[in-house]
Amino acid sequence: MCGIVGFFGPDDVVGDIVIGLTALQHRGQDAAGIATFDDNFHLHKGNGLINDVFKPKHLKKLKGNIGIGHVRYTTQGSNDAELAQPFTTSYPFGLSMVHNGNVINFRQAAKRLHEKYHVLPKTSNDLELIMYTFASELRLKNLDALSVVDIFDAVETTQELVKGAYATITVIAGHGLLAFNDPNGIRPLVMGRRDTPDGPVFAFTSESTCFDYLDFEFVQDIGPGQAVFIDKDFNVHFKNAYAKPKAFCVFEQIYFAREDSVIHGRLVARERVRLGKMLARKVIESGIEPDMVIDVPSSGYFAASGLAEAIGVPYRRALVKNNHMGRSFIVSSQAGREDVVKKKLNPIREFVEGKKVAVVDDSIVRGTTSRRIVRILREAGAKEVYFISSAPPIISPCIYGIDMAMSTELIAANYTEEEICRYIEADRVIYQDLADLQELFAADKGHGGSCFACFSGQYPTGDVTKYLRHIQEERTSHREKKEDRPTETSVSAKAPAPTEH
Ligand SMILES: O=P(O)(O)OC[C@H]1O[C@H](OP(=O)(O)OP(=O)(O)O)[C@H](O)[C@@H]1O
């Protein structure tokens, strides 16, 4: 996943961009980049967190009243700084683009770029496919009198040709700021506005939490296939939604997005409490009788508190997180993920000693976190440990921007619940039911359609068998080359062989 922002107003926007990106740091930790435009594009990007990449001397050079920013969590190509976003191209007009998501017809789109538009992308970042397809379509218009219709026409052709998930923001130099989403609206993108004495500032960001920090009014979500263009006179133009069914990523609600964001009318924190409450039925049916419910920080908290409330068992924060460690799940190697998990969480012995503990996390993906948590809780004296996931078993790769691209690395795709329970050394593992999750996010409940592909194997963009095969082969050969072989506890190249304890 990545985080994207774009701002356009009467004054320099770099300050807003930095604050916006900082609020989105949970969406990407590999790299960060900002491009602004005054008479020229000013671009700075590099590997690391916002505070590592942007020093005052860089920010000083990022002049202009229009600009975009990106925090990257790699899903295509390498982690090299060269592949960090934004990307820019000088023709037509000068364009700079960022995106969140993942293109799934990479080869076909690259071939078309080469054969039809005579463009050779410089890197293996899928952003180039979106940007050059859009740029090439725009080039076919009358550039002396470019109209909003022309821009939306080029967007629509791009949406037809480029398959997958992509929420995008583009600066069109001298013309304005454009945002558009893929036809299914898989990734989040919201629009906001702040009025100043000198005129309005418009913003597009991955999540609404940015607007709270920046004092912006939320205007609307950018829906499936929708595009919004702010022209140079600050007029706002809309291209309506695409005819495809909306398939918003439900994993954003479960894990990825920040709890204080509102996405498609739903406050993420509230949905997580609901997910926790929904688990009560399964917990009661299982016959376990925990003395306390605890959460796995950071993202297990709201579900844990919901479950505790629903089953009438005290909630305690009994795992302390080292706030200097980021998200483990978005670290790109298994060894790195294990290292983060190890340094990140520490149990409070006095709270758990002699207790039957129900520990709630948002999800079990590769099993790295859950296995470690159960172990440290036992070492701290817990009598029994029940591991409870507010997400259903993740059985299929995500091909839309969350880096769980191979089924071999998904523990639930390869093992039964009993085997997983033995592997993580828990006394019981309980998962959310998929049917309950689908009921909570049903189309008729205001959310308007969700993507459940990682839980159900049903992909909203059609038959993706070829792409899944391609990505499995590519990742496996990449890992073999890097000799990132599985460690004893690793599930990165093949899910673990469950053992008895
Ligand atoms: O089964 P795994 O492969 O370990 O993946 C699942 C874990 O990864 C995420 O946590 P992460 O540490 O990334 O972020 P968080 O601090 O926001 O919970 C998620 O919240 C789970 O705890």
Ligand SMILES: NC(=O)CC[C@H](N)C(=O)O
């Ligand atoms: N997670 C994302 O949204 C990644 C965007 C893009 N595919 C990249 O790797 O840079």
Ligand SMILES: [Mg+2]
């Ligand atoms: Mg976690």
